Amino acid sequence: MSAVIDSHAATGHDHHHGPAKGLSRWLLTTNHKDIGSMYLWFSFAMFLLGGSMAMVIRAELFQPGLQIVQPEFFNQMTTMHGLIMVFGAVMPAFVGLANWMIPLMIGAPDMALPRMNNFSFWLLPAAFGLLVSTLFMEGGGPNFGWTFYAPLSTTYAPESVTFFILAVHLMGISSIMGAINVVATILNLRAPGMTLMKMPLFVWTWLITGFLLIAVMPVLAGVVTMMLMDIHFGTSFFSAAGGGDPVLFQHVFWFFGHPEVYIMILPAFGAVSAIIPAFSRKPLFGYTSMVYATAAIAFLSFIVWAHHMFTVGIPLTGELFFMYATMLIAVPTGVKVFNWVSTMWQGSMTFEAPMLFSVAFVILFTIGGFSGLMLAIAPADFQYHDTYFVVAHFHYVLVPGAIFGIFASAYYWLPKWTGHMYDETLAKLHFWMSFVGMNLAFFPMHFVGLAGMPRRIPDYNMMFANFNMVSSIGAFMFGVTQLLFLFIVIKCILGGRPASAKPWDGAEGLEWSVPSPAPYHTFSTPPDMTDEHEHRAGPSHG
Amino acid sequence: MTNHEQYYVPAQSKWPIIATLGLLITFYGLGSWLNDLKAGRDESSGPLIFFVGALFVAYMLFGWFGNVVKESRTGLYSPQMDRSFRWGMTWFIFSEVMFFTAFFGALFYIRYWAGPWLGGEGDKGIANMLWPGFEYTWPMLDTPDPKQFPAPSGVISAWGLPLINTILLVTSSFTLTFAHHALRKDKRGPLKLWLALTVLLGAAFLVLQIEEYIHAYTELGLTLGSGIYGATFFMLTGFHGAHVTIGALILTVMLVRVLRGHFTGEQHFGFEAAAWYWHFVDVVWLMLFVFVYVL
Structure with a gap:
């Protein structure tokens, strides 16, 4: 395999190859754009798979009583829906965006470690193949919820839990290597003169996300390893009979799990911080405070994990500490929302699809943030815990938060990826259908949750029937609409109005300095950024 | 900043996909092995699959690292x-x-x-x-x-x-x-x-x-x-x-x-x-x- 030594690239000559032909292009690639595209397509496939599981859940919950699936299968659906959406849809989508955009944004020829980059991607289909195959194993797939609390996931788990654990290990290896690559790229491959405070916010938020990933994915690996040991090697980490503690599982899991939720939202913050200025035709308000707010959120994410465990029985001191620490997160998050709104203030705004998704992001994510504040109040959480209110909360931060952030990014950068403009009318339709569907699906969950409807149960009290029917109709609407998104993207790849290098007149950043579609190799010689302003937002603060 | 102009972007490589297959086979074998042991099933294909996968991984480690060493000694790395x-x-x-x-x-x-x-x-x-x-x-x-x-x-x-x-x-x-x-x-x-x-x-x-x-x-x-x-x-x-x-x-x-x-x-x-x-x-x-x- 010494043939992989590319003498052209090695000697710095500029005659580049295009992509290889056929399947080997994708299997063997080291190109950040190819790998980014594979991540994005994989993510979308998982989004549809996890989404169809959500459709099963909502179909069963359309009416009270058991109609369509057995409770055992319902449990597998809720579990797999969560796992697939978190690890298969949202995280890979952001890694795909990072792969595509970070080298373009910082003027780098590729990612820092291109072969490892391909390894990180291909581990994902392997991991999810293994995970999804558990559904067809004897005893069924994981049925203990995506948080897989012990002893449900140890003593009482189906046999397939072993493969679930190993699949999580594969995902973890993928995420850690992917994050190391992103961080090394940002720290080492910036164009000359691009100081840290000149970086676009998407790059900043990904630098911090990468740090979070490297810090907590190993902790997830640790907790599933302890499960594996308890199941197969007779240890008693999560069994009080041997001196262990099931609550230990929850501590270790949520030490991973809370930073994880910021892993799923920080890159969306970064993307929206590029899109809102572009369509407001104003520089981003408060660039520096955005950077510090992101760092503050990341720091706080490490000291709030037990707010997921208020009802499990932790000492009063713990309840108070975690309650106040959690509330503190509202401060840097508030700074961000304030900055986005101030960026729009008096801007000459237009509402193309990326902007529609971004504005909806700001409003709806804030709603999710507020319900998060309600949940942070320990005594009140005793009422909300394990109800649909929690489901409403995290779907409000994940769907119009993470997913809308991804849609906004996709529409914003599709012209750069494909060289064509997408169909704006259809994209607006996609937005409004998603917006209405998602609010119909998740807003009523606040009400049924406050009234006490428990989550993860296939049946419910008659009094919740109407709201659940509304939820299901909204969910079906949101689900079907995503096929429209697939159609829009394919249509955009196949043709459409040719996109200029910079199709958005208010957009800024190095990615718009290369042609659309971006050539297979870009920035083999880095651009010089020395004369750029410290940050473009600098002069027009306020 | 001359060292920026020679960043080595390797051409296509077979090692990542071999590594992926190796890990997947190893993990699948390990999982089957553990489950068969726990359930007390006498015959298990787990160990065999596990060791085949481990061989893959070992081959990949030698090949991939060998490749990097070779590139390094050829002076490709800035x-x-x-x-x-x-x-x-x-x-x-x-x-x-x-x-x-x-x-x-x-x-x-x-x-x-x-x-x-x-x-x-x-x-x-x-x-x-x-x-x-x-x-x-x-x-x-x-x-x-x-x-x-x-x-x-x-x-x-x-x-x-x-x-x-x-x-x-x-x-x-x-x-x-x-x-x-x-x-x-x-x-x-x-x-x-x-x-x-x-x-x-x-x-x-x-x-x-x-x-x-x-x-x-x-x-x-x-x-x-x-x-x-x-x-x-x-x-x-x-x-x-x-x-x-x-x-x-x-x-x-x-x-x-x-x-x-x-x-x-x-x-x-x-x-x-x-x-x-x-x-x-x-x-x-x-x-x-x-x-x-x-x-």
Whole structure:
């Protein structure tokens, strides 16, 4: 395999190859754009798979009583829906965006470690193949919820839990290597003169996300390893009979799990911080405070994990500490929302699809943030815990938060990826259908949750029937609409109005300095950024 | 900034996909093996699949790292590429630190909160109602349910083998540093000697660790299944031992490369990365010695 030594690239000559032909292009690639595209397509496939599981859940919950699936299968659906959406849809989508955009944004020829980059991607289909195959194993797939609390996931788990654990290990290896690559790229491959405070916010938020990933994915690996040991090697980490503690599982899991939720939202913050200025035709308000707010959120994410465990029985001191620490997160998050709104203030705004998704992001994510504040109040959480209110909360931060952030990014950068403009009318339709569907699906969950409807149960009290029917109709609407998104993207790849290098007149950043579609190799010689302003937002603060 | 203009972007490579297949096969085999063992099924295809996968992984490791070594020696790597490797290794070690943090965290949580609560002390002492009369001590020589988790009759004293092991590992960190200094000054003779000595010290550590495990299992009844003390003890020392094994293998590869005349006084990041890893493993041991054996 010494043939992989590319003498052209090695000697710095500029005659580049295009992509290889056929399947080997994708299997063997080291190109950040190819790998980014594979991540994005994989993510979308998982989004549809996890989404169809959500459709099963909502179909069963359309009416009270058991109609369509057995409770055992319902449990597998809720579990797999969560796992697939978190690890298969949202995280890979952001890694795909990072792969595509970070080298373009910082003027780098590729990612820092291109072969490892391909390894990180291909581990994902392997991991999810293994995970999804558990559904067809004897005893069924994981049925203990995506948080897989012990002893449900140890003593009482189906046999397939072993493969679930190993699949999580594969995902973890993928995420850690992917994050190391992103961080090394940002720290080492910036164009000359691009100081840290000149970086676009998407790059900043990904630098911090990468740090979070490297810090907590190993902790997830640790907790599933302890499960594996308890199941197969007779240890008693999560069994009080041997001196262990099931609550230990929850501590270790949520030490991973809370930073994880910021892993799923920080890159969306970064993307929206590029899109809102572009369509407001104003520089981003408060660039520096955005950077510090992101760092503050990341720091706080490490000291709030037990707010997921208020009802499990932790000492009063713990309840108070975690309650106040959690509330503190509202401060840097508030700074961000304030900055986005101030960026729009008096801007000459237009509402193309990326902007529609971004504005909806700001409003709806804030709603999710507020319900998060309600949940942070320990005594009140005793009422909300394990109800649909929690489901409403995290779907409000994940769907119009993470997913809308991804849609906004996709529409914003599709012209750069494909060289064509997408169909704006259809994209607006996609937005409004998603917006209405998602609010119909998740807003009523606040009400049924406050009234006490428990989550993860296939049946419910008659009094919740109407709201659940509304939820299901909204969910079906949101689900079907995503096929429209697939159609829009394919249509955009196949043709459409040719996109200029910079199709958005208010957009800024190095990615718009290369042609659309971006050539297979870009920035083999880095651009010089020395004369750029410290940050473009600098002069027009306020 | 001339070094920016020669960043090496490798052409297509087969190693990532081989690595993926290797890991997938290994993991699938391991999972089948464990499940068949637990269910008491006599015939299992698990071990075979596992070892086939492991062969794949081994082939990939030789091929991929061999490839990188070849590229490095061909002079394809610029100083900027070198920095990418340094950042990569730094963050990898940080991820390893966090992996051990999870297990140390579990140990501290049990010792300072969950254990005492189970014994009836502290804020959540109500947990004692599960096994009334259970008294918490550390080392836990009495488990709440001895039928399910028979307690050990004793634990490993810090001042026997563990102390010797501490001396061995700390010494090996010094000998490795001497080797590094020798490499920097291009003194190949002392380099070989110190590096070989480091590998030997690592191997000696592992032999003693195995001896300690045998002692624990056969004479003390201290096993993975002997309650939370055994669980945390073997988890922490076992993962550390696995890391020493990997570190010793990496250093052996470095020794082979040194014997073949690789590395110069200026360019030897492979060696440095191995050294970083070894020092990291050493620091983890010091933590283990204090928190698992002494305290």
